[in-house]
Amino acid sequence: MEIKTIGVVGAGQMGNGIAHVMALAGFDVLMTDISQDALDAAVALIDKNLTRQVSREKISQDEKDAAMGRIRTTLTLTDLGPSDLIIEAATERETVKQAIFEDLLPHLKPHTILTSNTSSISITRLATRTDRPEKFMGFHFMNPVPVMQLVELIRGIATDEETYDACLKVVEKIGKTAASAEDFPAFIVNRILMPMINEAVYTLYEGVGNVRSIDESMKLGANHPMGPLELADFIGLDTCLAIMNVLHDGLADTKYRPCPLLTKYVEAGWLGRKTQRGFYDYRGEVPVPTR
Numbered sequence: 001m002e003i004k005t006i007g008v009v010g011a012g013q014m015g016n017g018i019a020h021v022m023a024l025a026g027f028d029v030l031m032t033d034i035s036q037d038a039l040d041a042a043v044a045l046i047d048k049n050l051t052r053q054v055s056r057e058k059i060s061q062d063e064k065d066a067a068m069g070r071i072r073t074t075l076t077l078t079d080l081g082p083s084d085l086i087i088e089a090a091t092e093r094e095t096v097k098q099a100i101f102e103d104l105l106p107h108l109k110p111h112t113i114l115t116s117n118t119s120s121i122s123i124t125r126l127a128t129r130t131d132r133p134e135k136f137m138g139f140h141f142m143n144p145v146p147v148m149q150l151v152e153l154i155r156g157i158a159t160d161e162e163t164y165d166a167c168l169k170v171v172e173k174i175g176k177t178a179a180s181a182e183d184f185p186a187f188i189v190n191r192i193l194m195p196m197i198n199e200a201v202y203t204l205y206e207g208v209g210n211v212r213s214i215d216e217s218m219k220l221g222a223n224h225p226m227g228p229l230e231l232a233d234f235i236g237l238d239t240c241l242a243i244m245n246v247l248h249d250g251l252a253d254t255k256y257r258p259c260p261l262l263t264k265y266v267e268a269g270w271l272g273r274k275t276q277r278g279f280y281d282y283r284g285e286v287p288v289p290t291r
């Protein structure tokens with residue numbers, strides 16, 4: 001079956017990026033969120049990012065206009081029911097994702113493939129809340145979506161080959177590279193990346209370095225494009241903490257315990273760039289370390 005229409009649930013930083021790359025590749029996209037402000041902000045950001053691609057001559061003005069014309073939004077989740085493929089990219093909380101899939105179920109077409117952009121949560125467990133575990137899988141983009149080349153494709157225990165192949169074709173059509181990962185907590189990228197970020201927060205917590213010295217060390221000493229604390233702010237500290245909790249609970253190993261300082265920042269509502277404050281304060285002209 002050829003996928004033509006894509007539903008995107010959640011218009012946050014991942015949802016807008018997913019809608020952007022899908023529309024640019026020729027898919028019709030319907031994006032939903034619980035907030036009209038989030039939908040409006042997402043469409044404005046997609047417009048801005050596509051305009052930047054036009055100005056850098058990566059795409060033409062016609063391609064931009066066509067992509068914008070293929071994106072529609074709705075506040076009604078169930079409008080996404082008839083889509084060929086649904087990519088859920090709402091907040092990294094299992095109860096939120098379960099409720100979304102349960103609400104969608106009565107409105108789906110028999111052929112609709114359901115996927116989650118979850119960073120860490122069990123695909124097999126999410127699939128059991130649906131009527132189609134064989135048509136359910138993980139479709140995990142990296143942030144920022146328009147720039148990062150990788151998509152992790154994660155099969156749940158029941159995912160069938162037809163579903164995997166259909167998703168692989170979508171990844172190829174958007175010009176990205178798929179990596180197949182087994183369904184264990186946080187899959188491949190975050191199994192490796194998030195403990196490093198958590199260790200950077202411990203390094204800060206224990207006073208081994210400050211925000212600036214830790215980030216500079218990893219940028220200049222290990223050639224990372226962003227320091228680990230800057231990257232944590234970019235991902236969202238709530239998402240980082242949620243992933244560490246999934247690793248800790250799912251693998252039952254104390255080496256994955258989230259740093260108490262990470263918990264404290266999240267409890268303060270200092271979630272990184274999206275709330276203007278995290279390991280850096282973004283409210284001024286340049287980011288200022290908060291420690």
Ligand SMILES: CC(=O)CC(=O)SCCNC(=O)CCNC(=O)[C@H](O)C(C)(C)COP(=O)(O)OP(=O)(O)OC[C@H]1O[C@@H](n2cnc3c(N)ncnc32)[C@H](O)[C@@H]1OP(=O)(O)O
Pocket residue numbers: 049052053056058118119141142143144145146147148189190193225226231235239
């Ligand atoms: C948590 C999870 O589940 C999984 C994850 O996603 S883990 C996070 C994975 N992501 C990373 O590790 C990102 C690490 N950082 C980087 O690679 C780089 O800092 C970066 C690509 C984000 C920015 O690169 P940079 O060289 O500092 O900035 P800049 O030159 O301004 O941008 C490079 C390109 O990216 C684009 N870009 C940057 N940020 C962007 C954004 N948020 N959205 C869209 N495009 C963006 C720019 O327009 C530019 O495009 P062109 O090459 O077409 O001109």
Ligand SMILES: NC(=O)C1=CN([C@@H]2O[C@H](COP(=O)(O)OP(=O)(O)OC[C@H]3O[C@@H](n4cnc5c(N)ncnc54)[C@H](OP(=O)(O)O)[C@@H]3O)[C@@H](O)[C@H]2O)C=CC1
Pocket residue numbers: 009010011012013014015032033034035038088089090091092093096100117118119120140141142143234235236239274
């Ligand atoms: N941040 C990252 O670097 C990456 C994140 N991911 C994953 O992508 C998903 C989204 O993350 P991200 O975009 O960063 O998060 P954001 O917080 O930026 O966006 C999540 C969006 O989902 C909305 N939302 C919450 N509940 C619902 C619902 N029931 N129905 C529809 N929309 C809802 C939120 O609305 P509101 O704000 O009003 O609550 C918000 O607009 C998570 O699963 C995350 O783990 C995957 C790869 C990278």
